[in-house]
Amino acid sequence: MSSTSVDQGAVLERPPRGSKPLNYLNISHGLRSWLLTVDHKRIGILYLISVTLFFFLGGAMAVGIRLELASPQGDLLAAETYNKLFTMHGVVMVFFFLIPSIPAVFGNFLVPMMIGARDVAFPKLNLLSWYVFITGGTLTLIAMVAGGVDTGWTFYAPYSTTYANGWVVLTGVGIFITGFSSILTGLNFIVTIHKMRAPGLTWFKLPLFIWSHYATALIMILGTPVIAITVLLVAVERLFRIGIFDPALGGDPVLFQHLFWFYSHPAVYIMILPSMGVMSELVTCFSRKRVFGYKFIAFSSLAIAVLGFLVWGHHMFVSSQSIYAGMVFSVLSMLVAIPSAVKAFNWTATLYKGSVSYQAPMIYAFGFLGLFLIGGLTGLFLSTLGTDVHLHDTYFVVAHFHFIMVGGAIMGYLGAIHFWWPKMTGRMYSEGWARFAALVIFIGFYLTFFPQFVVGYLGMPRRYHVYPEEFQILNVLSTAGASILGAGYLIPMVYLMVSLFKGKKASPNPWDAKGLEWQTPSPPPTENFPVTPVVTENPYNYPGMEDERDREADREHAPASA
């Protein structure tokens, strides 16, 4: 594919062939140089390693859950062990994998590169955020080893404050501390995006990945402190019985749910928005066509961030919330689906008349589209008051959020890994294996979670380790799917590792993509760009735009690029 666009400034300087060019990976060696690094790219790699560990830990717990559910009797695990397993699975996956996954790994790596900056605004805070993350993670792990928690990842009071056995406080402290790493990351992104853009890079020339990370960062700094104070209140209540959530003393356990979901609903957008940002990059690149409706996608990210704060009550339709509040939250929840749908439509429209190629990252992107669609649409079932009374706390809800958080967010995460792996490591992986893994993951995922919609609709409640015989077939299907899915997640581990040693050397721009990050060597030098780039073009100036509408859009953008 020959690129017809002018390059975005004089950044294509490459060191002469033969001599080993210095890059961020080989510029210094040893553990110390990594643990004390303030290079955003290295910090991204540190996060990559840590969240991968958490992912497989959380995955191992899921294996236990699914094995137990293969039979209707509680034969493999005691009820209490089962409760602990699903709690810790949720805690690890949500707070230690999904929330940091794309922002802390790819956001850290790419935000400065995509805006032509040398680093984030506060590199030392960036490193601090990783240490904070590791400290919080370690404390939570200690809590798990010491005996675990069984409250569910939602920590509902008064269960968590009064009745639960286990290490609620220590787990809470772990989550509290980890929250600060989110806040620091969010702060860094906001300031970086505001203040460090390369000359000429106006807001509407930013890649959509940046817009989605900006929206994510807003949620991080606005939402995370609320969960921090909430967890703190739970801990204090549990330790001293001060009465804030204890009905016997006049406290109100439902207040906990309000505070918790005020953060945790927006938090689900912390998990999905970055993935949507990845999608925008993948879909345009592999359609060789400018993204359709750039401004719509950009603003829908902000709309999601804002609306996401107004819908928390949809988790409490049956928790004694007033019916009128329920109606308002129901309508607002449906509104939130609009910007999500805007994105999905725009990506689909981008494919239209594009020259679509099916390289591995794109297959993950297709996986995202298919799974997110179902996850999002079933959200509408749940936000409809009447149906939610039937579906609340059933496997339908479990399937809903797994379709989005595992189907959507992790597909996006894997798409990102495959797309930017050559940039991060300087190596190409085996394309064949990568496509194969994407397929296995998609099939395994579907088989795992689709039956859960059905079994939930039929009335199987979540969070029990025994269930009526008639649900067994669907549960066995789900467990079988989980085995395939598990295998699917392991395959990339293997070929990506192999690629590090045996992979072909990657060129600076193996996908012929348009972002600034592709205009510098792979792997990039520590300072990212030998010369600060000057941006004169719109993003996504792919050749496949000889289309009336695109040309119109081009004219529309023209004054801004003067």
Added chain:
Amino acid sequence: MGQQKEAATLGMWAFLVTEIMFFGGLFVGYGVYRFMYPEAFHFGSHELDIQLGAFNTGVLIASSLTMALAVRAAQTSKKKLLIIFLAATFVLGAIFLGVKVVEYSSKWDHHLVPGSHFQRPEGAPVQLQVFFAFYFMMTGMHALHMIIGAGLMIWVLYGAVKNRYHSNYYAPVEMFGLYWHFVDIVWIFLFPLLYLIGRH
């Protein structure tokens, strides 16, 4: 340098927004319960020492003034004044915390600290403990911020003694000032909410 200062300022404001959300959770809880249990909250505010509260409010406002003067001194490269004003701010902060200790210990003596030690006074509503739970969480979190502020102040003061700040470089003083004013403003809300409303 200019860009760095702009970045630091934006970062600081964003951080303060985070802080507002953090305290916001407590304020919302306070609002909800005050609405649910007006008598308990009336009763509770009568148990607080309004004189000490008012005195502390004055102390904090004064410390905001000295802090603002410290920033001004840094901007105009007046090293001696900077040190004096920072030290004054520190002393005022310490007075505030000292008074808080006196208040807390008297609550303890009267068995008003929530938990197993708590004893409801004659005729008090059941939910009095909820009022005190909020009193201690809110003022406690505020005091924690003051303590952290005092720690940071020592660091800023050290920089001032080492002559690091002058009219071209005073961002740390200014950023710290923003933080200090924020903590003061939180108290400006806490004082009426906890001590004044519900008193006749």
